[in-house]
Amino acid sequence: GAVVSQHPSWVICKSGTSVKIECRSLDFQATTMFWYRQFPKQSLMLMATSNEGSKATYEQGVEKDKFLINHASLTLSTLTVTSAHPEDSSFYICSASVGRENNEQFFGPGTRLTVL
Amino acid sequence: GQNIDQPTEMTATEGAIVQINCTYQTSGFNGLFWYQQHAGEAPTFLSYNVLDGLEEKGRFSSFLSRSKGYSYLLLKELQMKDSASYLCAPMDSNYQLIWGAGTKLIIKP
Numbered sequence: 001g002a003v004v005s006q007h008p009s010w011v012i013c014k015s016g017t018s019v020k021i022e023c024r025s026l027d028f029q030a031t032t033m034f035w036y037r038q039f040p041k042q043s044l045m046l047m048a049t050s051n052e053g054s055k056a057t058y059e060q061g062v063e064k065d066k067f068l069i070n071h072a073s074l075t076l077s078t079l080t081v082t083s084a085h086p087e088d089s090s091f092y093i094c095s096a097s098v099g100r101e102n103n104e105q106f107f108g109p110g111t112r113l114t115v116l
Numbered sequence: 117g118q119n120i121d122q123p124t125e126m127t128a129t130e131g132a133i134v135q136i137n138c139t140y141q142t143s144g145f146n147g148l149f150w151y152q153q154h155a156g157e158a159p160t161f162l163s164y165n166v167l168d169g170l171e172e173k174g175r176f177s178s179f180l181s182r183s184k185g186y187s188y189l190l191l192k193e194l195q196m197k198d199s200a201s202y203l204c205a206p207m208d209s210n211y212q213l214i215w216g217a218g219t220k221l222i223i224k225p
Contacts (some may be wrong), residue, residue, distance in 0.1 A: 002125040043215045
């Protein structure tokens with residue numbers, strides 16, 4: 001149980017285009033979903049936290065107009081990187097939890113984005 | 117501020133035991149997680165401690181001392197597949213995980 005999927009696994013795009021990444025909880029309803037970014041040999045960096053039906057809470061320094069997050073249902077959240085640039089190339093990972101207290105975050109397999 | 121301190125890298129021999137230490141400072145505390153992350157992959161859950169003491173789960177054990185802001189992950193009977201990064205992640209008063217850079221564990225035959 002507690003499986004989270006991400007799609008696509010990897011994507012290569014041209015500079016200036018937008019890329020959408022989907023995160024799905026397959027066998028549970030996720031109250032909260034988290035979006036992380038990880039550059040090589042660095043720690044996970046939380047970008048935003050989203051709850052179903054409400055606006056995402058972005059971390060300081062993360063541009064909400066550039067990284068659009070939609071959490072339309074209890075099993076689906078999407079991250080859209082708008083007007084992507086080479087510096088946006090990174091490993092994007094989503095996670096989901098079922099509740100606020102204690103709960104471990106179940107991670108998706110990640111999406112590797114390369115912007116040319 | 118919030119801070120995680122783990123060794124950057126450790127090396128151990130197949131079949132041996134290794135202990136990865138973690139000290140932390142957080143705004144409030146709601147437990148501490150250990151995750152394993154293989155290169156190019158997302159983290160996978162290993163353990164969760166919220167009370168002081170040792171939690172044993174197969175070859176892996178995790179210890180917590182809240183008063184000392186200290187935890188360790190103990191790996192026994194090391195296997196080559198245990199080569200990975202190990203992330204100590206305490207949860208703060210807002211139930212947010214605080215991530216460090218992790219400890220890269222290298223297992224040698």
